[in-house]
Amino acid sequence: MARISEYRNTLLPLIIRKIPRMIEAHLQDMERNITNFQEAIGDIHEYAASLESVYVAVATMLFESEKEYKKCIQQIEEDGYEVGVYFGEVKEMNREVVLQLTHSIRTNSFGYVCDLINQNVPDPETRSLLTSRFVDILNTRFYGYINGFLFAKDKMITHLHNQKISIMGQMAAGMAHEIRNPLCSIKGFQQLMRQMAADRSESMGDFLNYIDICIEEITKVENLVSDFLLLARKNDTQKNRWETINLNELFKKVYHLSAYFVLEGSLDIRLSLPSVNIFVRGIPSYIEQIILNITKNSISAMDSGGVLLVSLSPSADGKQVVLTFADNGVGIPERQLSKIFDPFFTTKEEGTGLGLCICKRLIEEMNGSINVQSKEKEGTVVEIRLPLVTSHK
Incomplete structure (x- = not known):
């Protein structure tokens, strides 16, 4: 055991100098094998700095006394567990990224460190002991990491299951x-x-x-x-029922029907359409349902009269169409705004509370999104975005 400590001053600095290269090789490996790795990991510099501190701690452990080494092994498993929980719970990484990440760390560091041990430790027994320790450290941290990750995922699945049962x-x-x-x-x-x-x-x-x-x-x-x-x-x-839809024509048709919901002189619906026709892919009856539902909601929010501004326009990047419904009705209280898409949530005396929930579902089926902003006593703005069809027959 005394032989290991003899190499602390010579071999340890060599390993530490190789750490930046280990990290670089690991990051290149992850970029090559995992799509959107930087998005999954977050701040790449913070991750690299964290990994460097782990590598330094691991390298130092190699040369500890037997008593200190056993303490360090226990600590490194606990540290790995915490990191696994963090990546599973906070970062919400998927299994593929986790397995590739741990595999890359182990294989890259093992190659560099074992080469240095073989090149600088002539004694076979000491060389074998250092290599064995390094493998033990890598495996212990790996098991801690995986256990933490699985715990986080199990906790998340339990939470989602309970949430699903509640819904x-x-x-x-x-x-x-x-x-x-x-x-x-x-x-x-x-x-x-x-x-x-x-x-x-x-x-x-x-x-x-x-x-x-x-x-x-x-x-x-x-x-x-x-x-x-x-x-x-x-x-x-329903995708087999999709067709290319001229939104300009559909809006004109729907707002002709909407006139029947409005008492004469009580409310003004102003429709703003672009001079060029705008097309999307979907089911016409579903888009009609979405437009009518949101329009009726706006009308019911302005029972004392008001103005509903409806506009249709391409987005700034030309990839989406933006449908905007802006009214100056009673608005939605802030405490209720987060619940408006919940099934059966309604503030109306008559109504099922399924209208907006269904609208959101249909919009998302067409790869779109819906956003609602509202202020009590001032009004509500509903913005729908759908993929724009640039070429059509």
């Missing part, structure tokens, strides 16, 4: 509530109709009116179930 419970409760209301109406009117049929004291006109109400309530249930199934289906099931 399913909320949706089930909302669904039950929304279905129960029309069913209660149907049951009540059916009881009235039964009584009317028994004593024949009411006119046939009232009887038919009750039937119409029952049909209307059943239609509400049908629509609710259809919306719920729309949320539940897989994202790619």
